Amino acid sequence: MLPATFVTDIEQIVGAAFVKRDEAARTAYGQDGLKQPHLPEIVALPGSTSEVAATAETCHAQRVPLYVRGGGTGYSGGAVPLLGGVLMSMERFNRILEIDEQNLLVVTEPNVITGRLQAEVEKVGLFYPPDPASLDESVIGGNIAECAGGPRAFKYGTTKRYVLGLEAVLPTGEIIRTGSKAVKNVVGYDLTQLLVGSEGTLAIITQAVLRLIPKPPSHATIRATFDSIDAAVEAVNELIRARVVPATIELVDGECLAAVTRYLGGAALAPAGTSGLLILEVDGMAHAVEEEAHLVEAACHAAGATELLRAATEEERQELWRVRRELSPALKTIASMKINQDVVVPRGRVPDLFQLIGQLRREFNLTIPCFGHAGDGNIHVNIMVDGSDVDAVDRAHRAQRRLFEGVVALEGSISGEHGIGFTKAPFLSIELSPEVIALSRRIKHAFDPHGILNPGKIFPSTPDAVVGATGPSGR
Ligand SMILES: Cc1cc2nc3c(=O)[nH]c(=O)nc-3n(C[C@H](O)[C@H](O)[C@H](O)COP(=O)(O)OP(=O)(O)OC[C@H]3O[C@@H](n4cnc5c(N)ncnc54)[C@H](O)[C@@H]3O)c2cc1C
Structure with a gap:
């Protein structure tokens, strides 16, 4: 109590x-x-x-x-x-305080919904690129604390690229200001970037200065289908070789496509036999968009695309995105329990990652639909099981550990977007060395000597005993 x-x-x-x-x-x-x-x-x-x-x-x-x-x-x-x-x-921290068109920045309180901030800056021709799929509900403070990414990260980077400065409260009650409104700042340690992605364990963000860019005036959306996931991944490699940088390269595998097809009552969403689907968007000045769209189509064609569609209207664009949009509700219909991981590997190792996932499917007899941001190598791996089937849940957990060990062996990371929180805390040592964990704990201790802020997160245990805690059940 x-x-x-x-x-x-x-x-x-x-x-x-x-x-x-x-x-x-x-x-x-x-x-x-x-x-x-x-x-x-x-x-x-x-x-x-x-x-x-x-x-x-x-x-x-x-x-x-x-x-x-x-x-x-x-x-x-x-x-x-x-x-x-x-x-x-x-x-209650839900106000946009200033949109500075001269200096291309916005000063905001942390609980402004990301989609709302984007809409407000777009009214004056500016653009805030980070676009987590949760942008209609998640807020800037949460995005900063998790360093949120999204489909546009391939071209524009994740949240950290846009945070210039912060006002934050330390767990001890002191108020600090980090960074500034200037785009260059090398004074002292970069505490702004230390707080980005710190998952609410180091300080409470109360204000943020975010960098903006001019809104790209034009875009083109292309959907390409392939009869294997390897061919879809090869199309991404072709693109890289052609030095094209689409704003988004979203990948959907055959299991996901089958789930969405079932969910939509058998609607024919893609040619029969499709096992890999890419949604690609290029943006920028109109003439450059046209040129890049051609290069995208050529790369997909060279990799063996079975169908290529380019949206001519906003309605068609929405239709091409439909598979991706319906994914989340469709997956919920597969099984009662979804272990949703957001692993990431260097782009060139994506084929190896899919090989590993195929191995896990066979070895543990599991349904594992995958989708993600192919350009970043960030793949959402969804292990679907019946939560009441003890054996299946055990197999899922064993497969999850093997997945984490596998991505680290592929020189990747166990989380590209969702962070560690408490669910991945037991797996931290798969990726981080004892020295790095010990240093991270010392940093945590410098900010929060009694370990009161967000205890139980990132690190497997809390650094200090806290009083007033109600125990792990919270009841
Ligand atoms: C449908 C769906 C789609 C998603 N898609 C994506 C995606 O595409 N990309 C992606 O990166 N993530 C995605 N996520 C995960 C999630 O939306 C992100 O992690 C998001 O950044 C969390 O923001 P939030 O405001 O909801 O934060 P919360 O869930 O409220 O908090 C997240 C963390 O931030 C800390 N925090 C929140 N506010 C502050 C503050 N003011 N100061 C300090 N710490 C703070 C909390 O303590 C916590 O540790 C998705 C989630 C859902 C449900």
Whole structure:
């Protein structure tokens, strides 16, 4: 249980109306996209940076676990209050403070929904490229904390490329400002980039300065189908050899396509026998788009495309994206449990990754539909099992470990987008050496000497015992 006076202290800081303790609120804020809930003791909704700082200081002083939540779409349990304590929702930090057209930047509070920020800057001809598929629900603070990527990362990079500066609150309650509005800044350690991708374990982001670019005026969307996944991957290699950089290269495998086809009642989405499908988008000035679209088509043709379609209208574009859009609901119909991994390998090793996945399918007798960002080598590997089948779940977990070991052996990484959270914490040592883990723990300790901020995440155990924790169930 929380210390007796603690809740009163938090109510005095943020206002009693902004502290929730009822079961419904605790349940609603106790889970993210992972759907493995743990309930907080209280939910606090601060309205200013000074309230965030005072809340953190109080948690630090009384050793109460503090968890920060943005849009709550994370896939690795980053915002889940594993040990109970305080769940700090940043939902009142939802204002875009400044769009600076001269300096090509936007100053924003962290809980602005990513899609809304994009729409606002596009109104003045500017562009914020990071585009996680969750962009209608996830927020800038969560994207920064996870270094979110998306289909456009191949050409434009991930969130980290766009963060120029941050205002953040340390777990001890101090307020810091990192970086600046300038595009160049080499003063001191790059704390801005240290906070990007730190999964809410080092500091609470209360404001961000983000770099923008001019909005590309034109784009073309092409869909290519192949009778094998290797041919689809070869098309990507052809593109690279032709020095074309599409904004997106989305890959969908045969198992995914079959799932979407079933989900849509047998609709003929692609030629019979399709085992690999690419959705490619090029963007830029109109003449360059036309030239690049031709090169894309030529590369796909050379790799043996069975069908090539180019959208002539926005409706046709949406139709070409349909397979990708319907994937998430379609996969849910395959099995009750989805172990969704976002492994990444160097682009040239994607064929080896698919070979490994094929091996896991056969060896563990599992359905593993895959899709992803082929240009980045970032493939979403979905191990689908009946959650009530103990043997199948065990096989899935063994296959997952082998997948992680395999991608590291291929010089890749166990997570390209979703982060470690608590789900992948037990696998951290597959990828990171003891020296790197020890150094990371020392960094964590420098920011958070009592380990109160997001305990249980990234590292297999918390550095310090915290009081006021309600145990792993959160109840
Ligand atoms: C349908 C779906 C599609 C997805 N597609 C993608 C994709 O294409 N690419 C991708 O990268 N991810 C994707 N994700 C995963 C998820 O959307 C991203 O990780 C996203 O960045 C999380 O943002 P959020 O606002 O929901 O953060 P939350 O889930 O609320 O939190 C995520 C982490 O950020 C921390 N955090 C949140 N706000 C702050 C803050 N202000 N200060 C400090 N720490 C903070 C939390 O403590 C937590 O550790 C997808 C998820 C879903 C459900």
